[in-house]
Amino acid sequence: MSRPNLALIGATGAVGTVMRDIVSTREDIWGEIRLVASPRSAGKVLSVRGEDVVVQALAPEVFDGIDIAIFDVPDEVSAVWVPIAAERGAIAIDKSGTFRMEPDVPLVVPEVNPLDARNRPRNIISTPNCTTLSMMAAMGALHTEYVLKELVVASYQAVSGAGVAGSARLYDEVEALAGDRSIGQAAGDVRNVLADKLPGESPFPAPIAFNVVPWAGSYKDGGWASEELKLRNESRKILGIPDLKVSATCVRVPVITTHSLAVHARFEREITVDDAHRVLSAAPTVVLMDDPAKGVFPTPLDVVGNDPTYVGRIRQAIDFPNTLDLFVCGDNLRKGAALNAAEIAELVASEL
């Protein structure tokens, strides 16, 4: 067929900005690239593939002639507009949580479960939560050979996971607090300074500069944060392990971009650190950074802006059989969001 036409819905947000960069720098397989956003952003001129494009307001007609539409919009917007795009003939690739766990919507990480993308009876493909995605390429590669049974995960999640407002809030707080070398040493002192200097609402339920906040997402039964349950349920679906045991604690940290995860992973088969090194070195979208005696391990600031999943600190758990402890970093705006959606779009486009 001729070059497929692509629509980016939510082109002006944090992920949308990275998405425009990604489709501008990867191999250009697209015909038209249409930029779509809320009416408030319509009319803006944004650059994609070096060309100025006028942003269109979300409306049914924007999907006319579109082959693939990538949605990065809030759940409730996806709930309404993804089916409209699909009915109008576009394959909808949705970044929201709305459809991910629907049995007739595939949840796809192209290097892990590419074939799932072909079974899309509703013309909808979901892309996972950014925290799940941060570890999926690595855990998928290990699972293929060693069969994953259990995951215990603690996250170190970047503020840009909460969008442009999340990054702005951390920069704001740092500027409000920098220079005061008594700060952070007495309970409540930072809250008092911020209440005074930054009276507006924060996207976070506690100060995020000089702090960590053990909460991400919305409240769910049993005291769970929605992000913790997503990590469990989405990992099971992507890896195709319905009985995978997962416990996660999600914590926001004062990092702008790149999620990190401390992962304790038990496998069915015996696995050593050398085995993991061999598998992960061979995985095309994983970079192994694991020589701690020489100070080599991934940190968010060393990998942000890059596409792969970075893995280090791989250790054989001393007291748990067939179990590794490891540390993973992935750019939550790239592989964690825009890149995975772009890769799904390319995968689907190659089969059109």
Add this chain to the structure above:
Amino acid sequence: MSRPNLALIGATGAVGTVMRDIVSTREDIWGEIRLVASPRSAGKVLSVRGEDVVVQALAPEVFDGIDIAIFDVPDEVSAVWVPIAAERGAIAIDKSGTFRMEPDVPLVVPEVNPLDARNRPRNIISTPNCTTLSMMAAMGALHTEYVLKELVVASYQAVSGAGVAGSARLYDEVEALAGDRSIGQAAGDVRNVLADKLPGESPFPAPIAFNVVPWAGSYKDGGWASEELKLRNESRKILGIPDLKVSATCVRVPVITTHSLAVHARFEREITVDDAHRVLSAAPTVVLMDDPAKGVFPTPLDVVGNDPTYVGRIRQAIDFPNTLDLFVCGDNLRKGAALNAAEIAELVASEL
């Protein structure tokens, strides 16, 4: 007996400063309080109990007439001087890692294993690593009733765990980076700014502002960081569970003071969130902050400067029997260091 005399060895460091504050504000049971430090700090005048005290240089004679000596000095200094203090008749309470795992040296958390303090054939009592201590009061209370079997822990460790230089480094980095709203979005950009503005050595192996660093301590076989092995070995000894299964990943975060831990804990007996609430509410040195639907959970900035261990985010693990996931915060300079040593000193003094 008359009021016992106390010596504080390492009185000028980060922990020493908190220690002077603690002995000045808790019930005053002491005769003389002698302040001791390296020769370079000798002669300084520091306040304790509202009185000016001249710091003495570490020498065998400083232990003359001392009943209890609390050491907060590097491992190699403890190795030499703790036995000297003990030989001279002082009960040495040592914060270093040197003696903790010696079979004839008790490792004590007063609310968990106070009786162990009585068996001190070498006149030495060790106090645990600050990361281990951050969770011990809570885990000890739960273990008493439900019998702990496994711990999977990820830490969020404050920079003051690396001493005064650690806190100074984070303040320095924040000041060097504040105001630049492009920072933290491209790999290596922060390293470049810091290399230019802060050419000196950092106590951390990577930038710590706007970052997390998955390393704490020195390199050990199998890729482990010493702090991760301490958490395992010390937890086993304090709780008296030689076969406790433990895996830990230790990560430094840009927080000044207060360590946090995400803990996945399996027990022998069935345990619910309500059970844990009941036990932890009754534990005198634990504060329960667990109502996430109302935004109630502990964060470092909300608890720093306080003595208790704060626990929140308690959840019943969905896929693991008899298992809870929870989040713990404890001030690493207080309970994590100075306070626990002071409590051991008070415990021992009460039995002199």
